[in-house]
Amino acid sequence: MGLYRNIISLTLASTSPRRRMLLKNIGLEITVTSPVCDEKAGADESPIDQAMRFACEKASSVSKKENITIGADTIVVIDNKILGKPVDKDDAVRMLSLLSGNMHRVITGHCIINRDFKLILNYAVSEVTFRNLAKDEILAYVETGEPMDKAGAYGIQFLGSAFVSTVSGSYTNVVGLPLCRIVDELLQIKAIEPDI
Amino acid sequence: MGLYRNIISLTLASTSPRRRMLLKNIGLEITVTSPVCDEKAGADESPIDQAMRFACEKASSVSKKENITIGADTIVVIDNKILGKPVDKDDAVRMLSLLSGNMHRVITGHCIINRDFKLILNYAVSEVTFRNLAKDEILAYVETGEPMDKAGAYGIQFLGSAFVSTVSGSYTNVVGLPLCRIVDELLQIKAIEPDI
Numbered sequence: 001m002g003l004y005r006n007i008i009s010l011t012l013a014s015t016s017p018r019r020r021m022l023l024k025n026i027g028l029e030i031t032v033t034s035p036v037c038d039e040k041a042g043a044d045e046s047p048i049d050q051a052m053r054f055a056c057e058k059a060s061s062v063s064k065k066e067n068i069t070i071g072a073d074t075i076v077v078i079d080n081k082i083l084g085k086p087v088d089k090d091d092a093v094r095m096l097s098l099l100s101g102n103m104h105r106v107i108t109g110h111c112i113i114n115r116d117f118k119l120i121l122n123y124a125v126s127e128v129t130f131r132n133l134a135k136d137e138i139l140a141y142v143e144t145g146e147p148m149d150k151a152g153a154y155g156i157q158f159l160g161s162a163f164v165s166t167v168s169g170s171y172t173n174v175v176g177l178p179l180c181r182i183v184d185e186l187l188q189i190k191a192i193e194p195d196i
Numbered sequence: 197m198g199l200y201r202n203i204i205s206l207t208l209a210s211t212s213p214r215r216r217m218l219l220k221n222i223g224l225e226i227t228v229t230s231p232v233c234d235e236k237a238g239a240d241e242s243p244i245d246q247a248m249r250f251a252c253e254k255a256s257s258v259s260k261k262e263n264i265t266i267g268a269d270t271i272v273v274i275d276n277k278i279l280g281k282p283v284d285k286d287d288a289v290r291m292l293s294l295l296s297g298n299m300h301r302v303i304t305g306h307c308i309i310n311r312d313f314k315l316i317l318n319y320a321v322s323e324v325t326f327r328n329l330a331k332d333e334i335l336a337y338v339e340t341g342e343p344m345d346k347a348g349a350y351g352i353q354f355l356g357s358a359f360v361s362t363v364s365g366s367y368t369n370v371v372g373l374p375l376c377r378i379v380d381e382l383l384q385i386k387a388i389e390p391d392i
Binding site: 002003004022025026027041116121131134136138139140141143144156158159161163164165166167168169170172179180181183187193194195196 | 198199200218221222223226327330332333335336337339340352354355357358359360361362363364365366367368374375377378379388389391392
């Protein structure tokens with residue numbers, strides 16, 4: 001038995017299995033569609049503006065008038081530098097060495113496009129602190145393969161959980177969607193309801 | 197492939213499937229043993245002292261000299277009142293109504309008993325904030341059964357994730373073990389090592 005059920009069909013404009021899982025875990029039925037977005041940073045665009053714009057572009061690229069569409073984009077920022085997905089193992093080691101012993105920010109922009117094409121555009125920022133990692137821990141982690149498809153070269157849910165000492169803000173935002181806020185927004189626009 | 201491997205056998209003095217999962221997820225082999233602890237609060241004992249004492253009693257009740265034993269106890273505190281596991285559905289509704297729209301604290305005390313019977317005794321406090329919940333959301337959640345075996349009547353990992361707007365502190369502490377800290381302590385006493 002789920003906690004919520006759809007009133008309207010929901011499309012997730014993201015191929016991230018983690019985002020889909022967050023929504024499916026609470027009982028929602030989700031259609032996943034691959035979005036189109038070149039993810040090219042604008043000149044002088046802040047990380048928050050960039051995350052919201054990418055989320056909006058992703059959602060817009062697949063929205064249909066009979067569905068509600070959710071787009072999201074997650075960015076990892078440390079010392080005002082954006083960390084994307086690592087290009088290779090050395091790049092993952094470099095990113096994890098930057099994160100070790102430090103606090104960084106995870107920003108997820110999200111965009112919900114309603115059937116009347118009205119937009120909800122929002123974002124969440126979470127601060128994540130890593131403990132000091134030994135070189136061997138970083139190398140062992142990179143060898144598992146987990147870092148390779150993730151912004152900032154870590155996943156907070158599985159192996160990366162051993163590195164994260166504290167989170168301040170939404171935890172699911174670090175996974176890929178600020179779930180609590182999105183559920184609240186979907187309830188408000190009557191896209192979903194408690195499954196009672 | 198795991199992130200860490202055991203050097204010494206580890207016993208978890210807890211039957212919580214969530215605690216076991218946290219440790220197994222990062223590659224550790226864990227023997228689970230049911231502890232003995234009457235969990236009776238002392239007069240004038242603070243929630244932190246209580247959680248650490250229970251953790252220590254649990255670990256002591258099953259420790260053996262050839263293993264390293266981990267005990268833990270998780271407590272939910274709101275307005276200086278401790279919320280245990282709900283006794284029935286009405287009790288779960290009562291607890292969730294208290295948590296709705298408010299911040300509460302989750303305290304996990306943990307105790308690691310080394311083979312020389314030296315103790316590590318520690319605790320973590322996380323602040324968790326729920327958004328305002330509608331009555332129907334609380335009722336739907338209680339009907340799923342998830343709240344019934346959990347202190348404070350919610351689980352942060354699955355359905356309860358839709359209720360939690362922010363966490364400040366260790367997230368895994370709210371699940372049942374401050375994993376990052378415990379891994380660090382296990383590395384320091386050479387109970388585990390990176391699996392490289």
